[in-house]
Amino acid sequence: MRRRVVITGMGAITPLGHSVDSMFNAQLEGRSGVGPIDRFDAQRFPTHFAAEVKGFDLGRFVSDPARWEHSGVNSQFAAAAARQALEHAGLLDPDHSPADRNRFGVYLGSGEGVQDFHTLLSLIARSYIVEERRIDAVVFGRGGLSEFHPQREAEQELHTTPGHLAAHFRLLGPNYNCLTACAASSQAIGEATEMIRHGDADLMLAGGAHSMIHPFGVTGFNLLTALSTHNEAPAKASRPFDLNRDGFVLGEGAGMLILEELEHAKKRGAVIHAEMTGYGSTADAFRVTDSHPDGRGAITCIGNALKDAGVNPEDVGYINAHGTSTQVNDRVESLAIKQVFGDAAYKTPVSSSKSMLGHLIAAAGAVELITCVEAMRRGVLPPTINYDTPDPGCDLDYVPNEAREKRAFHALSNSFGFGGQNVSLVVSRFE
Amino acid sequence: MPTQEEIYAKVSDTLVEALNVDKDEIKRTSTLQGDLGAESIDFLDIVFRLEREFGIKIPRGELFPESIFQGDPEFVENGRVTDKGLRELRERMPFANLVGFEKNPEVSHLSDLFTVDLITRYIEGKLQNRN
């Protein structure tokens, strides 16, 4: 009998609020968190809107915000969401907590820090020998040594976010970070679940944090023409499964969960919000950005997660889709769901939180899994907003525009990343 | 104004670099996806390189229109492009030779329109308009 894993705490920092409750309530109201970019002057970028986290103050969440002074917002969001999750689980204080901190690990799917755009770019311009189309490494080196801020540079490294959380909250078990693009935090939650099942830890802080709403991030996605260009109506831009979708909308934030071995949770009298029952991870092994047209990787992935959970498709009461609002993803995801679910596909409500939150990239999966847990707990499913014109290629029940009351016992959350990594998670009501 | 032969030669060179194929693999009729192995992001790369090579600006979606039939469900029926869809196609891609496609307008065959010849004709038109 394998060890069972339950969710005993959750926290979120999102464009729709700085707590799980505010984020979920806003989704039930069908509110959009998308608007013009405030963080920097993006007016002349082809796409200049996003779903930003507004009014965030780290000092409200942690006792020593100075630790994160030179960190990117990704790390700061992570700290705030982790603090919420630990408090929610009653595990915040290491000195008065009924948990062995050596058996309490961290697994994040957290993004990179934020590059010092202005310093780097003006330095490149100064070092550029135009005629030879090359960089003068001496000019660049000298300038870099005097102009870059050492800690700010160090904080961009990918292991700093889980490192800060482990040090600050004294989580001394296994520590991991994975960065599998848009699937990252789902993969982190899946692997963290496996670590508890195997006995590598009794508790894991799992989730993700990311922000690519900075000049480099917005540049990169604009160049790939992956973003919606509905600049005239940002709140209408993210329209998953709608015929007139034209790309995804960047979001940012963090979602964190406390995963705990069932007997451990029972023994300390923890409130159990749901059970982690299924995890599937596959690769398309097809192309760098194109999904496989038949949804080959996604089909195996969803199938593996359901099998791991021991749940039949007709017993899944809700699917929180990857639903990015790109032409290809939404069609292929719908196709994959139909392949795995058969006739049950048409009876299973599917919605995309990205219609409201935008795409939180590495953090997306964690926030969407939290959405699944809340939907089951409260008996109401969040809608897909901006769903106006059906697409013949996407013909499932997308919970259009209005939340719906429904008791679900099992929920499926999909995350498919650039590069072909697919992750599906199943959460179930705890019985 | 370069001749069509000269344009074709430069287009071929661009594709050699963008797709890492040998020059002798490239023919006028070669399809970018089927014959030369391009995937969708390669189209972005090809446009970028053509702009530099010919000193022109290629607006997004002009040479390689994305999701042409999005926006009107009547453009496609049972996997085939309707007359209305074909009219749209002619309007969006006046530089394309649609004779073959019109005989059997399966949506899945659409990618066969994107040939080396199509790019050459597009560039030729672009350069003519500039003069």
Added chain:
Amino acid sequence: MAAPSRRSVITGVGVLSPIGQDVGAFWRSLQDGRSGVHSITTFDASALPVRFAGEIPDFDAKEFVEKKDRRGLKMMARTIQLAVAAAQRAMEDGGVDKTKLVPERFGVEFGAGLIATELPELADACRVSVNCQPGRVDLEKWGEQGLSAIQPLWMLKYLPNMLACHVSILHDARGPNNSVTEGDAASLLAMGEAFRILGRDQADFFLVGGAESKINPLSLVRQCLYEPLSRRNDAPEKACRPFDRNRDGLVVGEGAGVFVLEEMEHAKKRGARIYAEVAGFGAAFSPNLQGDGLARAIRAALKEAGAGPEEVDHVNAHGLASKASDEWEARNLQEVFGALNTPILAVKSYIGNLGAAAGSTELAASVLALHQGMVPATLNYEEPDPECPVTVATGAPRPTERPYVVKVGFTQMGQCAAVVLRKWQQ
């Protein structure tokens, strides 16, 4: 902690390193005590306080990729090319017939780090976007003119998940796929995870390892700012001195180490040559080089392997060669191995610190050692440091005497990993 009923063995090794671009050359350099640390040749480093590194000379990714797949190389930064090359070498070394593998049971997992942009790619865009304010860029100009001067696929070349992504595409590996981004501990953590996935029957075959190249102007400037680098510019080969009293910091290196790791019955069925078994894994956190995290990770891994410290032939150390790091490591090793005088091998003395590739590339030395029955020595260990109570093996290679090897790796922030290898016996 129950040992998995399914056992995992290493059947292929691919190494791209400053001391050899294949397993044979790598092993010969280790036998001969030849360092790969030299003055930097790929760019003019004269403005930097550190002007040497463990470089891979004349690396050409085209040699490692079939012609039909070369189109992908333009989307790969050097780090990703190194990963692809080492994966190819591992498959060749393992004598793997790809057509006989089940794609859905074939996983890929890499340790990866932050990949710096190649500066010339942004140079035209920067030039049109500077304004009169020093240190600032005009974002309006950048948006309007700068963007169209950048290669549209720019970002894809630098995403850390692209190591595993490209490898999965090239080898049609459709099973579990992950990219662990935990600094210098990344590739050992990736190995541990792949070992777990094989153990729980979600794959039969893995390409697992790490790759990293930080020898470029931007990455090296950054490391000069925040890493304790050795400044021994006058004697690069002597610069990396793990546990030596006169060590003065770490040395930057580049490379990739990738293994074919497969379930034992699967390996036997295809008649594979087995180098060694991965017998145990442990991970822990120890904030800022304080506490016993590394010792806890080692104990967990040994326990899983069912081995005692006295059965360990040698410890393949992290051996960063910075003052504080080696002291802390030595104390943690002493906590586990006490007075056993277990010999220490520190591969960084040959190649420098390969970052995300460090753990797996260094581990390759011990995999080969167990297989060949000979352990290489550590370079540049001349004067013992009383603050580092460990026995570092120097001089000539010596025969192996015991069946287990412990490999450790960690970050300066505190992420720790330990892998235990068992000598393969029929």
